Amino acid sequence: MLTEKEEAFIKYWxxxxxxxxxxxxxxxxxxxVGLLFGGVILFNFLSGWYKRADxxxxxxxxxxxxxxAVIIIAVFYAIFSNKFKYDQYETKYKELLYKKQKND
Structure with missing residues (x-):
């Protein structure tokens, strides 16, 4: 038996x-988020705290x-993190469908 929250997730997904x-x-x-992540790297590089890199x-x-390189990192992070999140939701969706089918 699925909970109301699980049923709502199935409909949403x-x-x-x-x-x-x-x-x-x-x-x-x-x-x-990727640009924020890349911006921190860029700021760290350009801040001058590491004299050899400066x-x-x-x-x-x-x-x-x-x-x-920062743009490539930002794009990679943006796509990779969302693909990972999508895979997690898809797995949860399939598990809930299996659970629903098993109970019926």
Whole structure:
């Protein structure tokens, strides 16, 4: 027997699962958190607290490489975290459907 909360989750996930599976949607939803994560890395690199990294930064034009790397990290984090969350919800959904079928 499923609880009311589990039934509500099944109904919710049936309506939004196709939309949340799309990679573009996962990118748009996760990009703010990914950019925040990448921004912290960029701030840490440009703050100058680590003198050796600061010397390397000043001696060559590595800023473009760092910015590209931060963007790649942000996009990867955004997509990966949402795909992981999607897989968790999908697994929960399938388990609840199995439990519902077993009880019926």
């Amino acid at each position: 049936e309506t939004v699962r196709d939309k949340k599976k799309k990679t573009f949607y996962q990118l748009l939803v996760g990009l703010p 010397m390397i930064n000043n001696s060559s034009s590595i800023n473009a490489v760092v910015i590209i």
